[in-house]
Amino acid sequence: MLEVLIVDDEPLARESLKYLIDWEEHGFAITAEAEDGVRALELIRERHFSLVLTDIRMPRMSGLQFIEQLQECSEAKVIILSGYEDFDFVRQGLKLGVTDYLLKPVDEVELIHVLQRVVGVIKERERMKRREQLGLTVLRDQFLRKLAHGQAGGQELGEQSELLGLELGGSCCCLLLELDFLSGEGKEISEQDMELKRYAIRNIAEELCSGSGYLFEESEERFGIFLMGDGGNVESGKARQLAEALAAAAKQYAKETVTIGIGEWVQAAGRLADSYSGAEAALDGKFLIGGDTILTGRADRDGMKQQDTGKLREDLLEAVRSNREEALMDALAVLWDSFRAGGSNAGGGASAGAGDHARMTVLELLVQLLQVVKTSGASSDTLFNYELGDYERVMRAKTIDELYAITASKCIGVLELLRQMKELQPHHVVTEVKKIVQQEYHTNISLRSVAQKVYLNPNYLGKVFKAGMDQSFNDYLLHVRMEKAKQLLLGSNKKVYEIAQEIGYGELDWFYKRFKAYVGISAGEYRGKSGR
Template sequence: MLKVLVIDDELDIREGLAHIIDWTTYGFAIVAEAANGKEALAYLEKETIHLIVTDISMPVMNGLEFIKELRARGWQHNVIVLSAYNDFGYLKEALKYRVENYLLKPVDEDELVATLLQVKEDIHYEIAYNLQEKENLNILRSKVLNRLVTRNISHMEFMNKADFLQIDLAAASYRVILIELESATELFERSGERFDHLKLFSAMNICQELLDARMDGVLFEDSHQHLIFIAKFTTNSLMFSYEAIADEMKDALKRYAKQPASVIIGPEVHNVSDIHLSYYKALELLEYKFYLGREATINDQQVPTCNNDNQVALENRFRALEACIMADDAEGCLAITSELYDTFKLNAKIGKPFIQHATFELFMTALKQVKEANGDVTQILSRPEQLYSNIQAQQTIDDMREYLDNNIHSIMQYLILLKKGRPVKVIKSVIEYIQTNFNQEITLKQAAETVFINPGYLGKLFKKETGLSFHDYLNKVRIDKAKELLLTTNQFVYQVSERVGYKDYNYFHKTFKKYVGTTPSDFQ
């Protein structure tokens, strides 16, 4: 609703205006009244109003004096003037100060409505124009600030444009704080698409509000869709913890924008022309998120250091891991893998490409054993040709460790089955699982987890050993139990359906007829 202030020294006129039309029907609401211009000015100093309806002849400060003062203060409120025939001299003067219309008393309802509709259209246009103007200004500011942090603008050109764009970077020192939204990065790396503008705008508003309350600076979006805050410091700046502010931002973004984020804190620099050094260092530190994990806060002090002795230890663990794979020692294999990645995390200088390659080699070592045991690699990896790209897709070292651990476990269990001939025992365990849990909502994946086998491989193995798919076997068990209950109890068909694991009665009816050849009701 657009807010309206009515100014008139006569109470009955103010009350009459409030009831002459249903203001809300036209998008307005009378929220305040004043008996003269002086009262109105006092109110406008504290509150936001979209439209003012004012009388001309009033004591203390009349309508003409009020409008003059309104414009002298630079206030651009929309004004409708009320006047009597003998106020024409005042009215003529008031029209010089931009009013929307003048209405003669008593006010004509149709003329008031027509004026309000025009005013509403003008106000909405002005709001939209101001928003667009503000957005265009923000775009220009971002472009100039991007050129600053990437050192693509001269100091003189920046200072000239900063003055026009109201960018104030006067300070004793600066520090770049980079906020990376996890979902924006994942989307761009996966598909090359830009993140949703409204989501990014929401995240920026949250950061802006929090940062403004803690420190001085400017916030903008860089070309990688990172949020960049150039923090300014003076000799009077308060002491604070960057890490604490980073934690506040991450918590606020996750809670209110549903956006997990990482925060990178660049080093301090002392000249505007050196801000790019803090920015590029922040981008460099961002690479260490691979080691430190998602939603990290990263600065120079948190970067892992390299120990020359670790390279020797790394090679020793490779040999130990290969020995465990060949010995079918699944627990030992996973223990060494865990230790190996702990070593990676302490060796930032090893580099992400090396760790990706090392992970790929670990997979290949294990898969080689599968081939030597006459196994089928596709039982473990549905698309083996995508293995390396899947490794590269892991965002952090912890993701890579989890990806390797999950697959190594499946590989080792598959190797044990191949080398020790355990398929029959495995299928027996799965059948026992079905017999015990048929009345629950169970899946092939859940059954596979009980015997530590890849679901795809278990499905093929189950059909090979039983002649039925897992799903068909489960249905057979359920239908056999349903037949027994229908013959030995007085339960209704829908009750039997639920007892044997079918939550959907129609599906039970259809499945029963498929396996038995008749409906449950006819079977009774």
Template sequence: MYKALLVDDELLVRTNLKLMLDWRQHGFALCGEAANGAEALEIVERENPDLVVSDLRMPVMDGLQLSDELARRFPRCRMVMLSNYDDFDYVKGTLRNGAVDYLLKHRLNPEELGATLFRVKDVLDARPWQAGGERPDANQFLALRTRFIAQLIAGFHYSPEEFEHHVQTLNLKLDPRHLVPVILSIDNYRARQSRATLKATELERFSILNIVEEILGELGNGAVCHIGGDRFAILISFPGLRSESAVDRSVGDAISRIAGCLRTFLNLSASFSIGPSCPTPTHIPQGYAQAEKQLQDRFHLGKSVVLRSASFVKDSGSFAGLEIETEKSMTSCLRTRDSAGLFAVLDDLFARIKAAALSMNGCQLLFNDLLSLLHRAFREIRSDLSMLYADAVPPHERLAAFETLEEVKGWFHSLFARYFDLARADENGSYSDYTVQAIRYIRSHLSDNISLTQVADRIGISGAYLSTLFKNEVNIGFAEYLSDARLDRAKSYLEDGREDLKDIAALCGFNSTSYFFKTFKKKTGMTPSEFARGPRSS
């Protein structure tokens, strides 16, 4: 049984790690926890753990400093790093110091943690051989190969003699000349993980590695390792080829064979990103970083793609959130229940996003604007936003899980379709045609100084008859319905972060800011400012 130490400045994170899985079933006994690197070193001196799981950003002594100290004073201790940043370069310093792996906090789950502990145990099991004991078995070789390739990618410096020694010792068919880094990324990875057991995940990972290793073995010039999650790093060397076009063709042939085998034998779709040819191992980190950057283009291009430099025209900077005219068109379509018009605007918007190759940050900003627009419109027909969604996953988490622009587009299509279904059900279910017309007019003119008589005249009936319809069908009076509709829109503006209360009052049709305050507090029990700060119950 190996000993493990948890290090993070957040108690909640440490507690979550402890309770996430049964550490003993994975071969580890927790021997302590610390809030920073300095505290961790004191425990390491006393307990001599085999593994330290540590956050990167901490006060007093951060994770990188801790890895420096462990590498210098306790070289047999292994580390797994926790990070909030989806950036491989950020952890390369800890990998240079011998860290086995890193985990992203926002993606951390029992399956990922369990798989990482499995890899760490392989590395720890191989230590007697490193000290002169017996040679490791196949699984231990895999762990050592993974570490060697990961360190090459992270920029760990090896002299030509050291490189050759590791290649021969680990039975790798890899030449230091003209190395091409390739990233293999499994499509639909998160969706597959949500349905798979840990055992199935490990079996799939080994199967992928076996297929890639067999093909590279036939070519006699490559190596592969699992970097984490959906990512596999492939290094292919071409010492005998000087032409870039010849190298590109050879890499393309290898990728085509790998993709075909994954599809045939494992029913897996994969995307590939090819980095530039690296004349020496020291150029691998830059080449791999370029491949990582290129892989972001998969969001626009879709799945099962092969990405090279200049695969896609980069962001032209033509978007800065949802354009005013687009927002006005969509809002008008929502209020008039023009679903065909709405979807035409939405399709055009996503076509322009793809054509502009909008950056991920730009896409996030625009998608947030779309959600805000939809939420405002929905609050005009229902107060409970959860009715809009098919499950309890927060919409921003759902957005972050999508891999391609087409998936996001399909999701927004389903949300707007749900809006129209619920809106029409409300209007066509128990309401008469006159009541439906009145509600539509009210929702479309909330900022105007409208009255019962004005709305009745608009739809061609008397004010008294409209008042009776509201009491009998909507179960509240016209004035109360109008006030509630205005308050619902005000809540939407407040939730979206709009701060000017005078503007909100005017946009929602209140005659004065003081009357807005009075009405809002009477209905919700809090002032608009208090509501904006949350928490909210309605």
């Protein structure tokens, strides 16, 4: 049954409306009534209603004022009750988005007609939500993610592309769009606001790449785009043009910045995983220059001169991975000897050409070290953060020795971090995470904030926790919050909105949806079982 709230300052009007028709026969149940807008808002903040019938003239708060405030905290449909003399008010109410209006005294046939329309609107809204959750978008996301990670090819690639309406022929490349407000530091955002912003940016991206590419959700903070080529000679420019349009639109419409990595163009969809890897590597450069930028794949980075130092850097990285400090220092010495051999000036420092080459090589090395840390599952926040000025320190290094000190410090820091990771016991991590959730479930807690506390990468922590608990972090957090809500509903006299706030939900509607999905009945119905 769809719950109905009647708001009218005349008791007789409320009573006559309650008995005018058989409400349950039409799928509705009048579960509450209020004498004015103030009391009605109190009820709406405590309970969920699908429909509100409200008088336009009431004491303490006009019907229009009530409707404006109602729309800030509820998705309930609104029907205005008015007299002939109130039509100007009705017109204003329709501008506010009310569903319909009825003239007093209310006619039985007209009321039934309006209720049928309301049922249709509500059902269509629910159908749209279900389609979004279970429809083609989800299936496409799943397949495109598999393609990005090299898990779809051959016959499956052709069959799934045709089934999902994807045209993946010819040249193509991958763009990765990262939401700066989720990947940045020090910016807390509610779960509902996060979802709204992600939804808005996804819609923007889908509209901009419509007809030329396909968007998919890669993770909580990243969207991927497979851009299809047109056979021309300006494909690289096409990818950058799209990236620039995406960044500008996110700022204009979602009021947020994004960072975009562009992978290399490949000649067939079966090789999109290579382009994805390039876009991912490009995004790793974000810590050097910050967010709100567009980064290109490693093959497009002019001046890196990888052919000169690639083997030396690989020797150094292998020493870090294998946790051999002596070998690391030897590899650093050999690399710096190669820099010095490139030329020196009269003062004994690096020459202009050698200095630029050394700086670019170190920047590339820092990106590779970041990838090593991420692969290990450790948190990179303590060592790699563009706000710490790594990029600026490298570019401002005045001597080759100063550059060495910066690089050696970073390499040793990574080596020590990997050493700590080897000593880490997964069950201790799970126990610590559970303890944090039990203590902080009432705050704006997230997997990312907990990962910072235990010094692990969020993705790695999520995998460790799921392996140890057989459920995801978000499912466990929901379980803790909902069980606490059930205790408070049955064991206290607190209002529902107070309980929602106490367990970490700032938005009452969001709590209602979560609770009903978890328990199977509304919070009010659950409390009613105890006789409270």
